Amino acid sequence: MCLRGLLLVAGLVLSSWALTPEECEPLVTPLSLADPSMMYGRSYILAGYNDNDVFKGILKNIQSSWLNVISSPFGALMSQFNKLYGNCVFTREAVNVTFDGNTVSVSFINMSTTMHILPGSNNLTVTSVNSTVRHFDLVLRKLNITSENTKEINLRAVYLMGREATLSDSDLEQFKKQASCLGFPGEPDYIYNPENGFCTEEESTKI
Template sequence: MTDQYIFPQIFGKWIFIEGFSNHEMFNAVLRKTNSSWIEILPTSHTETVLLNQGNLIDGKCLDSSANMTFSKNILQISQNNMTATGHFLLSCPDCLVMDFNSTMDEVHIRSLYIFGKSRTLPEAELKQFQKQAECLQYPQPAQYSYDGVTGHYQP
């Protein structure tokens, strides 16, 4: 898959549907997450995208914005004490699957997320994603599964 193939497909707003992690620090956050969305926008620099994010975690609204480098289907970000590299995996047309490797204070964490254009995904697509997670050796079950109902924080 080339950048030209995936690059335009990542733009827009995405609702966080389900997430896995291999580390309790991230799992604790995933379990407290009520709802979340991301918005990926192009910038004037061809290898930079803007990532806006809105989260409802433990009933509190949190938002953030960060520039990310995008090259060869890989997103990279360094912010505060964390660096992360995200790879896009094949998925359904209205889905975005990202496999992240993050390092925080010398702790290495892997996470796998699926986003959709709408609040729900077909059951077959979720099953396929769960099989991907199992194949990639993520602990089961998912630590975050959006209920499709809880409202989304809008900045």
Template sequence: MDVLTVAAVLSLLSVSAAKPLNCEDLVQPLALNITQISGKWIFIEGTTDHQEYATVLKTVNGSFIDIVMSHNGTSVIKDRHMMNGQCQYSVHNMTFSDNSFHVLYANGTSTCIILPAGPDSLVLSCIIVEVGDITKSLYIFGRTKTLSQSALEMYRKQVECLEFPKPSFKYDGKLDICPDKEKPAVTEEDKQGDKQ
């Protein structure tokens, strides 16, 4: 290979190398693409500016959400949380406007925007309003139990940029997440039948 070819290849590589993202890029809301956020997501890390909610996050063993589009154009978010070793399930309606989605709870609402994220991950910046209390939170979810180091570093940089405390919840990838309530339970008879 001649020197000019090597120089050309090296100059192309230096131009195409990914530049580190600055805070302005990292906290810029993305256009809401409902198809991309639909499906199952495992809660990987989360932080909040509210001390009481941070205490609640520390009780989470594992969490999972499923964003489901229905045939009539409405959506629901199904939550499965294991907190202090106990499974908790809930289903909430979702609405969409501009680049955000809104979830209505019995005692408040949550409005979330999507921030830049690594592959197979979802970063949500949420404002939760409950009985006169406003809480800001930042979460990262993954399609699998573990994310790439670069995706986690990007999220942690977003935490810094938005001046949140270090994450109160970090999923270790080892604990099981609550089983799906919609699946029938396996009975002893079923287990015996499998052995025959």
């Protein structure tokens, strides 16, 4: 195919994702958290975007990731299991969780985050995240990543999550459209590949 033809095809693909504000509105309107139970339990991260270069690089090297969130009298206990660079690692933190309308605020150690739960297709949910991370080098050191960035950083991310570890092509395309409405164009930084499998707690090292 000639260059002109390739550019035409690329233009058609990009334009197909460029939704109008009216089309975007139902995709980015947060769900009610009157029943916060949707926040708890086990969820698989199936795809995601991040606007911070270092975290984007980490996301591109994650082979699989899942979360388990348990309610507690003090907020929640959050565990995340990642297969990263071929190694199984996990974090487990007691976090403070507050609900204000359709906004979830989570804080622990050197990170504070606000989240909105957005509608997804076929029992999937989309989580829109805004985080502030302090002492960024300490976070990276836990992952054995060297960085001279010790400043406070702010980042945005959006994740497609499901109770089952399956992702259809149509659900992924819908998520890309939704992400584009939130300012994340193009392909996700992370897409789950079923060949990678998920880490178990028994084989994971706490960081």
